[in-house]
Amino acid sequence: MPEIVLTTFDWVPEIPRGYVRDLRVRWALEEAGLPYCVESVSFRERDAAHFSSQPFGQVPWLTEGDITIFESGAMVLHVAEKSDILMPSEPHARSEVIKWLFAALNSVEAASLPWSIFKFSDDTTQTPGRQHLDNFLNTRLQHMEQVLAERAWLANDSFSVADILMADVLRLVDRFDGLKDYSACRNYIARATARPAFAKAYADQMEHFAAAD
Amino acid sequence: MPEIVLTTFDWVPEIPRGYVRDLRVRWALEEAGLPYCVESVSFRERDAAHFSSQPFGQVPWLTEGDITIFESGAMVLHVAEKSDILMPSEPHARSEVIKWLFAALNSVEAASLPWSIFKFSDDTTQTPGRQHLDNFLNTRLQHMEQVLAERAWLANDSFSVADILMADVLRLVDRFDGLKDYSACRNYIARATARPAFAKAYADQMEHFAAAD
Numbered sequence: 001m002p003e004i005v006l007t008t009f010d011w012v013p014e015i016p017r018g019y020v021r022d023l024r025v026r027w028a029l030e031e032a033g034l035p036y037c038v039e040s041v042s043f044r045e046r047d048a049a050h051f052s053s054q055p056f057g058q059v060p061w062l063t064e065g066d067i068t069i070f071e072s073g074a075m076v077l078h079v080a081e082k083s084d085i086l087m088p089s090e091p092h093a094r095s096e097v098i099k100w101l102f103a104a105l106n107s108v109e110a111a112s113l114p115w116s117i118f119k120f121s122d123d124t125t126q127t128p129g130r131q132h133l134d135n136f137l138n139t140r141l142q143h144m145e146q147v148l149a150e151r152a153w154l155a156n157d158s159f160s161v162a163d164i165l166m167a168d169v170l171r172l173v174d175r176f177d178g179l180k181d182y183s184a185c186r187n188y189i190a191r192a193t194a195r196p197a198f199a200k201a202y203a204d205q206m207e208h209f210a211a212a213d
Numbered sequence: 214m215p216e217i218v219l220t221t222f223d224w225v226p227e228i229p230r231g232y233v234r235d236l237r238v239r240w241a242l243e244e245a246g247l248p249y250c251v252e253s254v255s256f257r258e259r260d261a262a263h264f265s266s267q268p269f270g271q272v273p274w275l276t277e278g279d280i281t282i283f284e285s286g287a288m289v290l291h292v293a294e295k296s297d298i299l300m301p302s303e304p305h306a307r308s309e310v311i312k313w314l315f316a317a318l319n320s321v322e323a324a325s326l327p328w329s330i331f332k333f334s335d336d337t338t339q340t341p342g343r344q345h346l347d348n349f350l351n352t353r354l355q356h357m358e359q360v361l362a363e364r365a366w367l368a369n370d371s372f373s374v375a376d377i378l379m380a381d382v383l384r385l386v387d388r389f390d391g392l393k394d395y396s397a398c399r400n401y402i403a404r405a406t407a408r409p410a411f412a413k414a415y416a417d418q419m420e421h422f423a424a425a426d
Contacts, residue, residue, distance in 0.1 A: 056320050056356045067308045071315035078308065095280045095291065102284035105319045107269050114327030117349065118342035129336030129343070133327055143269045 003037060004029065004079075008059045008205075010040035011212035019172055021072040022060035023205050027164050028076040030197035032083035038208060073105050073165065080161035087161050096155035100162035103154075108144060109169040111137040112178070119176040141173070141182050148184040152191060159195070167192035216250060217242065217292075221272045221418075223253035224425035228333075232385055234285040235273035236418050240377050241289040243410035245296035251421060286318050286378065293374035300374050309368035313375035316367075321357060322382040324350040325391070332389040354386070354395050361397040365404060372408070380405035 006029070008022035022038070029036045041050055046057045053061045054070040061070040062078065069075050080086035080097070087097045115137045118130065144166075147154070154162045170179065170189050179185050192198065219242070221235035235251070242249045254263055259270045266274045267283040274283040275291065282288050293299035293310070300310045328350045331343065357379075360367070367375045383392065383402050392398050405411065 051356075055316075055360050056353060058320075067305055069308055069312050071312050071319060073315040073319055074308070074312040077311065077315075092280055095282055095287070098290065099282050099284050099287040102286040102290075102318070103268075105315070106284060106286055106322070107271075109319070110323055110326050113323050114330075114346055117327075117345050121340075121342040121345050123340050123342030123345075125338065125340040125342075127334075127336050127338040127340065127343075129331035129334040129338075130340075132330050132334050132336075136330065140269060143264075147268050 003064070004034060005039055005063045006036055007039045007041055007053070007061050007063070008208065009043040011043050012209055017206060017209050018202060019175070020059065020205060020209075023201055024072045024164055024168050025060055025062060025075045025079065026201035026204055027168070027198050028079040028083075028086060028161055030200050031085055031159075031161075031164070031195070032079055033085075034079065034082060038204075040208075040212075073101065076161050076164060077101065085159070086164075088156065093156045097160045097162050100154040100160075101165055104162060104165035104169050108140050108166065111140045112169055112173045115178065116172055116176055119178075137173070137178070141179070141185060144170070145182045145184045148188045152188075159192075163192055167198075216277070217247060218252055218276045219249055220252045220254055220266070220274050220276070221421065222256040224256050225422055230419055230422050231415060232388070233272065233418060233422075236414055237285045237377055237381050238273055238275060238288045238292065239414035239417055240381070240411050241292040241296075241299060241374055243413050244298055244372075244374075244377070244408070245292055246298075247292065247295060251417070253421075253425075286314065289374050289377060290314065298372075299377075301369065306369045310373045310375050313367040313373075314378055317375060317378035317382050321353050321379065324353045325382055325386045328391065329385055329389055332391075350386070350391070354392070354398060357383075358395045358397045361401045365401075372405075376405055380411075 006022055006025055008020060012020055041059065051057055053068055058070070060072070060075070061068060062075045069078055076086075077098075088094055111133075114133055118133070151157070153159045154166060167189050170185050171193070173179055174186060174189055219235055219238055221233060225233055254272065264270055266281055271283070273285070273288070274281060275288045282291055290311075301307055324346075327346055331346070364370070366372045367379060380402050383398050384406070386392055387399060387402055
């Protein structure tokens with residue numbers, strides 16, 4: 001079996017530490033119990049080789065033999081295909097996981113990421129578009145609150161790769177205090193991040209960036 | 214083989230017509246040559262049955278036997294698994310398609326969707342967060358422009374399900390005149406939407422909503 005290599009930045013500023021997307025992939029790899037190593041690419045100078053692996057100049061990417069994958073969603077799906085813990089192979093159960101995996105990215109993060117950009121910019125000016133964006137996130141969170149009030153995990157009554165993405169997406173909302181009114185979402189994050197695989201992935205990311213200071 | 218049923222709204226206002234996400238799934242089904250039928254759910258009154266199929270109260274969703282899938286990304290991936298035209302089964306080629314499928318949603322649409330919300334709101338107030346958001350989209354488009362200047366299709370030198378999503382995502386940017394400086398992106402949309410399967414999917418969606426007027 002070829003070695004899995006996960007590539008992330010050599011260093012990032014303090015603020016994104018603990019939230020860089022290699023965390024999602026580390027978490028999935030730890031849950032799956034798959035061996036992997038982590039390599040670094042320069043944060044400050046992104047060369048042609050970087051763009052050939054990640055066309056947006058971002059991190060992370062994953063290589064395994066002749067396969068190179070960017071996009072955290074694609075990477076965790078690739079890892080999940082190797083692990084019954086992350087995604088069962090039975091078609092119905094598998095489809096439940098995959099739809100929630102996409103929901104984390106395209107229904108929730110599509111709303112939370114732009115919202116966090118305004119928070120990050122410390123921009124409090126209310127304009128019609130901003131109001132629309134805030135409503136967009138709050139509507140999505142209201143629906144997630146209903147879903148998570150009734151179940152511990154998103155799919156098949158058990159933890160899956162979909163929970164890695166959804167919990168990680170919601171963590172960033174919580175960081176900017178956006179989950180005050182959503183206790184089921186907060187409890188869900190607490191449940192997910194209490195897993196040893198998350199703790200290991202988080203500690204490893206923090207250590208990786210701290211080592212370059 | 215159980216029938217594939219695609220559910221969308223019975224009616225939507227003029228503005229989103231031609232851009233409702235059932236289009237992506239119709240397009241994939243047409244490319245794959247799979248039989249399907251379209252059912253309607255009320256746009257104005259979204260009941261508990263609706264939320265049990267689509268927890269955010271959106272459309273579309275797809276059913277096939279005991280499987281119900283929401284999220285356009287998950288639906289087109291499900292369809293693509295049945296079609297060598299949309300996604301080859303060879304692992305390397307398959308992984309190329311899947312990473313670009315996620316890139317369309319999570320790298321490009323994650324930037325274009327919030328941008329289009331401001332456009333849709335006719336909101337032109339420049340604030341720090343808004344500037345950040347505009348830069349976010351433009352950076353992504355600059356990278357897509359480089360990619361598309363060098364290749365006709367995203368993965369494996371042939372049309373795939375990733376192109377359905379990327380072209381559909383870029384279509385909405387183009388609608389709000391966001392691709393003026395990105396001719397390779399515009400040419401790519403023209404190439405993708407010239408396909409008979411797109412034309413059929415588009416005409417069918419327009420007819421579906423017009424029939425309810």
